[in-house]
Amino acid sequence: MSRExxxxxxxxxxxxxxxxxxxxxxxxxxxxxHGHNYRAAAVVEGKLNEDxxxxxxxxxxxxxxxxxxxxxxxxxxATNNPLLDISQNETSFTVRHHERIYVFxxxxxxxxxxxxxxxxxxxxWISGEIEADFRAxxxxxxxALEVEVEETxxxxxxxxxxx
Numbered sequence: 602m603s604r605e606x607x608x609x610x611x612x613x614x615x616x617x618x619x620x621x622x623x624x625x626x627x628x629x630x631x632x633x634x635h636g637h638n639y640r641a642a643a644v645v646e647g648k649l650n651e652d653x654x655x656x657x658x659x660x661x662x663x664x665x666x667x668x669x670x671x672x673x674x675x676x677x678x679a680t681n682n683p684l685l686d687i688s689q690n691e692t693s694f695t696v697r698h699h700e701r702i703y704v705f706x707x708x709x710x711x712x713x714x715x716x717x718x719x720x721x722x723x724x725x726w727i728s729g730e731i732e733a734d735f736r737a738x739x740x741x742x743x744x745a746l747e748v749e750v751e752e753t754x755x756x757x758x759x760x761x762x763x764x
Contacts, residue, residue, distance in 0.1 A: 721758040
């Protein structure tokens with residue numbers, strides 16, 4: 602049995618996003634509102650297709666760029682966080698955590714169905730978006746997907762999934 606494998610990696614100057622967030626931690630604490638200039642990268646592993654590549658770089662670059670654009674200059678809200686009380690109306694989102702109350706304009710928010718806006722969970726969410734797109738395109742022969750989200754230089758989180 603052959604142990605050979607192929608993989609491609611994409612990260613570009615435009616697979617970045619500047620976003621605000623906060624993280625709950627230590628059971629019931631909330632860190633201060635802040636932001637990062639994130640950088641995303643994706644690695645796809647699999648068999649070579651009939652064109653002799655794992656996945657078309659153009660497809661992967663465009664997809665990662667589109668995902669980053671959806672997060673860029675947004676406040677990221679973890680809608681599956683049980684410690685946050687999130688409500689919304691036609692114009693805004695209100696987030697409550699004990700005595701803290703934040704109100705954000707709707708157009709400035711991206712809702713993420715994750716339990717916390719850690720780099721790890723953001724990487725997992727991006728991976729899910731990529732996987733859903735690949736499935737919709739009918740791409741086959743892929744064996745693994747890994748997404749890296751860098752919060753700041755030298756500080757990254759990874760999510761990897763066997764496909």
